[in-house]
Amino acid sequence: MEFKTYAATGTGTLPSFRANESINDPAKYIPSDDLVSAVNVALSLGQPLLLTGEPGTGKTQLAYHIAHYFGLGKPVVFTAQTTSVANELFYKYDALGHFQYAQNQEAVLGDEEVERRFVSYKGRLGEAILSGRRMVVLIDEIDKAPRDFPNDLLFAIEDLSFKVPEVNKVHSCPPENKPIIIITSNSEKNLPDAFLRRVVFYHIPFPDDNLLLRILSGKIMDFNSSELNTIISHFNAVRSNKMGAIKKPPATAELINWAILLKKIGLGTSGLANISGLSSADKEKLKMSYSVLAKNKDDLNMLKKKIG
Numbered sequence: 001m002e003f004k005t006y007a008a009t010g011t012g013t014l015p016s017f018r019a020n021e022s023i024n025d026p027a028k029y030i031p032s033d034d035l036v037s038a039v040n041v042a043l044s045l046g047q048p049l050l051l052t053g054e055p056g057t058g059k060t061q062l063a064y065h066i067a068h069y070f071g072l073g074k075p076v077v078f079t080a081q082t083t084s085v086a087n088e089l090f091y092k093y094d095a096l097g098h099f100q101y102a103q104n105q106e107a108v109l110g111d112e113e114v115e116r117r118f119v120s121y122k123g124r125l126g127e128a129i130l131s132g133r134r135m136v137v138l139i140d141e142i143d144k145a146p147r148d149f150p151n152d153l154l155f156a157i158e159d160l161s162f163k164v165p166e167v168n169k170v171h172s173c174p175p176e177n178k179p180i181i182i183i184t185s186n187s188e189k190n191l192p193d194a195f196l197r198r199v200v201f202y203h204i205p206f207p208d209d210n211l212l213l214r215i216l217s218g219k220i221m222d223f224n225s226s227e228l229n230t231i232i233s234h235f236n237a238v239r240s241n242k243m244g245a246i247k248k249p250p251a252t253a254e255l256i257n258w259a260i261l262l263k264k265i266g267l268g269t270s271g272l273a274n275i276s277g278l279s280s281a282d283k284e285k286l287k288m289s290y291s292v293l294a295k296n297k298d299d300l301n302m303l304k305k306k307i308g
Contacts, residue, residue: 023219023256023257023260024061024064025219026061026064026065026067026068026069027065027068028218028219029058029061029062029064029065030211030214030215030218031058031062031065032204032205032207032211034202035062035202035204038200038201038202039062039066041200042180042200043180045200046178047198047199047200048139048154048157048181048182048183048198048199048200049181049182049183049199049200049201049202050142050183050184050185050191050196050199050200050201050202051182051183051184051185051202051203051204052184052185052186052187052201052202052203052204053203053204053205053206054204054206054249054251055186055251055253056250056251056252056253056254057204057205057206057207057251057252058204058252059184059204060138060140060184062182063075063077063136063137063138063182064136064138066136066180066182067135067136067180070134070136070180072133072134072135072136072180073135075135075136075137075138075182076123076124076125076127076128076135076136076137076138076179077123077137077138077140078123078124078125078137078138078139078140079140079141080139080140080141080142080143080144080145080149081144081145082144082145082146083146084144084145084146084149085146085149086148086149086152086153086156087162088124089124089125089126089139089149089152089153089156090121090124090125090126090129090156090162090164090171091119091120091121091124091126091162091164092119092120092121092124093118093119093164093166094117094118094119094120095118095166097117097118098114098117098118098166101117101118111167111168111169112167114166114167115164115167115169118166119164119166119167125137125139125156125162125179125181126162126171128173128179129160129161129162129171129172129173129177129179130171130173131173131177132173132177133177134176134177134178134179134180135179135180136179136180136181136182137179137180137181137182138182138183138184139153139181139182139183139184140184141184141185141186142183142184142185142191143185143186143187143191147192150191150192150195151192151194151195153195154194154195154198154199157179157181158198159172160172160173160174160175160178161173183199206251206252207252209229209232209236212232212235212252212255213225213228213229213232215252215256216228216231216232216255216256216259219256220256220259220260220263222260222263223259223263223269227269228259230269230270230272230273231255231258231259231262231269231272232255233272233273234272234273235250235255235258235293238250238290238293238303245302246294246299246302246303247296247298247299248294248295248296248299250292250293250294250295254292254293257292258289258292258293261289261292262289265285265288265289266285267282267285267286267289268282271286272286275306275307275308276308278307283307283308286307287303287304287307290303290304
């Protein structure tokens with residue numbers, strides 16, 4: 001397929017796109033030995049696992065991997081927001097919809113009907129508690145939530161119950177169905193000490209070259225090990241500032257997408273080790289590919305200038 005399918009003038013045919021299903025395949029997630037140990041500690045104690053680490057190092061994907069490994073179905077995912085309050089973690093109440101119904105209908109709804117119509121547990125910890133089985137719950141970016149949110153969360157987890165005052169109910173689950181909870185944080189702000197005392201903590205470091213090779217080998221079948229090592233070496237040169245002081249180093253996710261792009265544009269890996277020997281056309285391809293690795297204008301311009 002010709003890569004350059006779009007031009008500034010004229011019309012063209014939109015190329016077909018086939019996603020690489022290996023990228024997000026939970027079966028092909030490769031945790032480090034230390035991360036496996038942290039997961040086992042959390043499972044043994046029945047405590048949430050709090051993960052920190054650079055964006056793109058696999059914090060979120062771990063929840064999907066654990067759910068797949070134990071055959072628990074897809075995890076429940078709750079993404080914390082700056083406006084999140086504790087009850088939103090468990091259920092969503094459509095107060096506006098309930099108000100509009102009450103304004104337009106004479107019949108007064110009972111609690112059961114209010115719950116059926118205006119309370120949703122889908123995609124929240126409440127779904128796992130009410131499921132009647134064990135599930136994995138991912139609470140993503142908890143550091144974005146208000147400060148009292150983490151402590152409210154742990155209080156409810158320890159009780160395995162939560163209240164829905166809008167319908168005068170308390171929901172709970174037996175200990176054997178206690179959810180497996182994975183919590184991620186980008187360390188944007190400190191979390192409360194009381195919260196930290198009740199979780200198992202692990203910081204995911206950036207993978208070393210051997211782990212990067214294992215990760216790429218499992219997700220990309222278009223290169224052999226030698227070619228992947230060359231890609232990793234060039235990626236590390238970008239990340240470690242050998243090609244200039246980059247402000248936002250790319251992570252594993254960017255490396256995977258960059259390797260896929262190199263294959264699509266037909267840029268051989270041998271040129272990555274000898275940039276000066278690249279043809280003018282291949283230099284332009286490499287410059288263009290840096291749009292995957294760089295995430296701001298200054299970094300992108302700096303990398304392009306290094307190619308000449």
